[in-house]
Amino acid sequence: MQLNHRMRLPEAKKYVADKLKVSTFDLSDSTVMRNLREELDIGCVEAIPGLAKGLAAKARIADLLDIKIACVEKLKEKMP
Amino acid sequence: MSKIWTRMGDGSAIELTPDELRQEIVAGSEDAADKGQIPALDENEIDKLVEIFSAPWRVIGVEPGHEVPLTKDETACTLVSSQLSSGAHLQISREDAVEVFERVFAFDTMELGWIDYSFKPAKPMVSLDQVAVERLLSTTIFPMLYGAMPNMGLYYTPDGPFTNPADLLPLMKMDEARAEEMNAAELCMEDMIYVCKRFDEIGADGIDFDTTASAGDADFWATLKTVEELKKTTDLGIEVGMSGEFILGMHGEVEYNGKRLAGMFPHQQLKVVEEAGADIFGPVCNTKTNKAAAWNTARAVTFVKEVCKQATIPIHVNVGMGVGGVPMFETPPIDAVTRASVAMVEVAKVDGL
Amino acid sequence: MGNEEFYKEAGDAIKACDKEKAADVAKRALAAGIAPDEILKKGFIVGITEMGDLFERGQVFLPELVLASDAMSAAAAVCSAAVAEAGGDEEVEEAIVLGTVQGDVHDIGKTIVVAFLRANGYNVHDLGRDVSADKFIAKAEEVDAKVIGMSALLTTTMREQKRILEALEKQGLKGKYKTIVGGGASTQNWADQIGADAYGEDANDSVKKINALLGR
Incomplete structure (x- = not known):
């Protein structure tokens, strides 16, 4: 949100928190976010079999946050 | 009176009384205010810095809820390179290094850079870096940038085609020196645009221009013009990180949008970086090694607070060896690093480190 | 008037x-x-x-x-x-030999120091960049320098400052010249560690330190 949408931190946190339906405080609470990341399948720090990783996780994040991520768009261009 | 254990700007340990600590903080802030012609910190902010530096714990952190993104430049070099980049020379690839920063060190963005970390030597190797970034874009989740230094000095003799201004100035060949600086700036800009566009092609999230303006005002001009071009023609996010707290006037007369670049302090640098279209600005304030860490942190926070106040884009301050209040020492003491970091978040109100 | x-x-x-x-x-x-x-x-x-x-x-x-x-x-x-x-002793500008050490081509800071020193009446012999220990010493001997100034930007090249001091020692010249180090990664601690006589934080500080070394 900062790099591609020039949002200052409070605005960026609020945008993400609203999209994820949590509070901005929750964004840096690892217990909340760990479970949420697994539930939303947007990638976790640990390597959990079957969960989205790398580009797959980013594609889901782009969808959740309603943003475009360049490499996800590149992947779409390559799809038949 | 009890003494507070703290540091000097070279990392050596010292003890100060509470009064001495406050005096250092006030003096550091006033020095920045005087140099930058900006407001000094107010009493509440001074109190906060005193509290930060008086904390009895070796490592401190921000208040819960005040966390900021943690980014890193020259990533791979830190793990893969040698002392040249304060690197540990691990026998891993640069791509491995980036993944370690995501999954082990929990960084929030990352960049890949050529081992020399300057655009000029990176140019002939760009296809190698393209595939490395391409691979990382599919294996990592955090925003993935390509990073390099404009490092315009590489375009002067003995490394480049143009006569070194450092040789021309003592001969009083001012016009010739200035002409060579602009020649170097033009070529530097061409190289940077070429390299950066290759990363737009493969879907990188952005570019980090690191240590910008290290060769002075013409170096800064080359970066601003490059940013302008990239924002017009690519989807890249752009971060401009600086090399020093004021733009060295090697040329002295270079202007960007009618503003003289030489002598600009961080809040003035911000404005031209915004005009060029950059998305994130990384101010730098240099550490004085013969002053206390508290003096240096207060000084850096004063500069950066003004930047944050005036900014319309996110501010990711440089907090590392010899900058942002951190001592000039290859392995900066963690107590001083965390104090400078907390001060930047809680007092300067930065958007990231 | x-x-x-x-x-x-x-x-x-x-x-x-x-x-x-x-x-x-x-x-x-x-x-x-x-x-x-x-x-x-x-x-x-x-x-x-x-x-x-x-x-x-x-x-x-x-x-x-x-x-x-x-x-x-x-x-x-x-x-x-x-x-x-008027028959007095013409004031001779004290000679200083200054350069960026071998392996390092960063010379902007060194150029600023040279300008400050010349402005303060020193006869500065600017050796440029990437200067070997032998060249520093040979020039200092040739011009009867009072001070040898060594600049290095990088943590790797600052070790060259130590080599120059070791070369002076080996040649029995330590003490003949006052020595000062400077540059991005140098500190007073480093100067103390390698036995340099002074450390210059910036151009102004370098002038002050050299003035002090020469009793000006």
Whole structure:
């Protein structure tokens, strides 16, 4: 949100928190976010079999946050 | 009176009384205010810095809820390179290094850079870096940038085609020196645009221009013009990180949008970086090694607070060896690093480190 | 014209980076009976000090600083010649050998230090960049230098400063020259660790430290 949408931190946190339906405080609470990341399948720090990783996780994040991520768009261009 | 254990700007340990600590903080802030012609910190902010530096714990952190993104430049070099980049020379690839920063060190963005970390030597190797970034874009989740230094000095003799201004100035060949600086700036800009566009092609999230303006005002001009071009023609996010707290006037007369670049302090640098279209600005304030860490942190926070106040884009301050209040020492003491970091978040109100 | 007006004109000539005017003011001030060291201290040095301060504040830039130091040299030459003509000892500018160490091509900071030192009346032999220990020592011997100044930007190349000091020691020359180190990664701690006589934090500090080393 900062790099591609020039949002200052409070605005960026609020945008993400609203999209994820949590509070901005929750964004840096690892217990909340760990479970949420697994539930939303947007990638976790640990390597959990079957969960989205790398580009797959980013594609889901782009969808959740309603943003475009360049490499996800590149992947779409390559799809038949 | 009890003494507070703290540091000097070279990392050596010292003890100060509470009064001495406050005096250092006030003096550091006033020095920045005087140099930058900006407001000094107010009493509440001074109190906060005193509290930060008086904390009895070796490592401190921000208040819960005040966390900021943690980014890193020259990533791979830190793990893969040698002392040249304060690197540990691990026998891993640069791509491995980036993944370690995501999954082990929990960084929030990352960049890949050529081992020399300057655009000029990176140019002939760009296809190698393209595939490395391409691979990382599919294996990592955090925003993935390509990073390099404009490092315009590489375009002067003995490394480049143009006569070194450092040789021309003592001969009083001012016009010739200035002409060579602009020649170097033009070529530097061409190289940077070429390299950066290759990363737009493969879907990188952005570019980090690191240590910008290290060769002075013409170096800064080359970066601003490059940013302008990239924002017009690519989807890249752009971060401009600086090399020093004021733009060295090697040329002295270079202007960007009618503003003289030489002598600009961080809040003035911000404005031209915004005009060029950059998305994130990384101010730098240099550490004085013969002053206390508290003096240096207060000084850096004063500069950066003004930047944050005036900014319309996110501010990711440089907090590392010899900058942002951190001592000039290859392995900066963690107590001083965390104090400078907390001060930047809680007092300067930065958007990231 | 009173002495104060001469002092002001002298300072202004330096700030205007006007070499010819600086020499002219020096000649007229001497003809009016002002002692050479008076016009230097109260006029020209005040001007160059102000230029150094403005440089540090980002209000004056490197080309002007270099031109101002050239104007300063012209004024100092006139004053020095006048002392010699009057039968006194012509003031000999103390020689300093300065360069960026071998393996390091970063010379912007070193160039600024050279300008500051010249402005302060030193005869600086700028060896440039990527200078070997042997070259530092040979030049210092050749010009009978008082000080050897070593600049290094990088943590890797600053070790070369140590090598130069070791080479001086090996050749029995340690102590013959005062030594000062500077550059991005250097610190007072580093200077102490390798046995350098001083550390220059920046250009202004380097002048102060060298003045102190030479008892100025």
